[in-house]
Amino acid sequence: MRQQCLGYGVLVRIAVIGCGYLGAVHAACMADLGHDVVGVDLDPGRIAALAAGRAPFHEPGFPELLGRALSSGRLTFTTDLEEAARVRVFFLCVGTPQLPGSNAADLSFVDDAVRSVAALVAASGRTAVVVGKSTVPVGTAARLAPLVEAVGATLIWNPEFLREGYAVRDTLTPNRIVYGLPDGEDGAAAQEILDDVYADQLRRQIPRLTTDYATAELVKVAANSFLATKISFINAMAEICELTGADVTQLAGAIGMDDRIGKKFLQAGIGFGGGCLPKDIRAFTARAEELGAHESVGFLREVDKINLRRRDRVVDLAKQVLGERLVGARVAVLGAAFKPHSDDLRDSPAVDIATRLQGLGADVVVTDPAALPLLARLHPALSQAEQAEDALRDADLVVLATEWREYVVMDPYDAAELVRTPVVIDGRNVLNPARWRRAGWTYLGLGRP
């Protein structure tokens, strides 16, 4: 029985398995679109927070959306998968982190989730669609499909492209929706149900592409590989600029004016981090090597190396400017999150640089408008300051590591009065060098004079 949902489409009962970053946002957005959603996670602390309307991470717009969805009664959270026994669509949003000591993805969470959902569907005797959203190596869906089909359900792979910091907007209004489907009638029937879930987006003409499993899985990792490559390309140009006195920001602006290249993702600096690009390019490399395509992904190994070299560059610059004074020097690191509008510290270049400078004997103090609570939990050895002014006070070196707006618009004259020595490494190339120099600073950018 298809029930109308908020004036458009059809109400679908949904379970979101894994309420981390992706799952929590997806669950709240789907409830906001009018579906009945139960979010399931193994972590009782996370479920308690979400059920109480507390966002477990910093994401603009998410707390309001969560509150609205909870008070509508269409969104609930549980640690008990049994509570999802009556749902029609299971979204798998569990993590696929990098395996320790390897480049490959750890698929144990996906495998466990599929097995648990299949057991639940078998016990309920109802039909269901299982929709994988996690980022997985190509071939995963084909491997898991028989487990799902054995209980009369159908597997679709529907990769997610949201960016942290814009997660709500990207979920509600994505650039495109991709379904990796099995052949035949089961695939077609499952597609109709997923179209009901995304009725709002489809009504707004957001492109929906249907492919086979392998293509859908590859679209996701290819997109992230391309983005990472673009960043490492411009960072490689920054390395050349450093040897020649050229300015990578002007170079990026000039090449970006060519529509075929485009302006986005050409911001040179300390490179990419986060819970996605680094681990996704490594997992793709590992999978391609498994498939015998070692040479096809050779460039991705370089992309990774270039990216990590930019962090080394900041550490080297700090050594150059401070010399023997590095030991005991006070270094203010502005920003901890891997990017602004997020408190995510996964593979954060800022945290990596701060930790390495501390390891060299510097007295490092980190500030960030959103990530300090998480920083205290995950990196308790790093000193922190609530306010940028406190971090800057008596600093011998300032490293701008995350381009939060408050750091970008900081007044260099005011900042100069706080520090002991006015030296700044602009790790994101976002400050105006001439202005900072006029205010008495030694300004060091990445790839620009």
Ligand SMILES: NC(=O)c1ccc[n+]([C@@H]2O[C@H](COP(=O)([O-])OP(=O)(O)OC[C@H]3O[C@@H](n4cnc5c(N)ncnc54)[C@H](O)[C@@H]3O)[C@@H](O)[C@H]2O)c1
């Ligand atoms: N974070 C993003 O911006 C983003 C965007 C697109 C795609 N992805 C992909 O989505 C997936 C999830 O990413 P994330 O950042 O949300 O990860 P995460 O680590 O923040 O969250 C994963 C959650 O799954 C839970 N979990 C694990 N096994 C479970 C199980 N069997 N049942 C219920 N819950 C379980 C964990 O407790 C955790 O809360 C990854 O594959 C990632 O690559 C993430």
Ligand SMILES: O=c1ccn([C@@H]2O[C@H](COP(=O)(O)OP(=O)(O)O[C@H]3O[C@H](CO)[C@@H](O)[C@H](O)[C@H]3O)[C@@H](O)[C@H]2O)c(=O)[nH]1
């Ligand atoms: O020109 C640029 C653009 C980005 N970055 C850095 O690259 C990283 C990743 O940025 P971004 O891609 O905006 O963030 P994510 O939220 O990690 O999103 C990426 O990873 C997600 C998870 O797979 C995908 O869904 C998104 O489409 C993809 O953009 C951050 O550290 C940025 O500072 C740069 O250094 N230079």
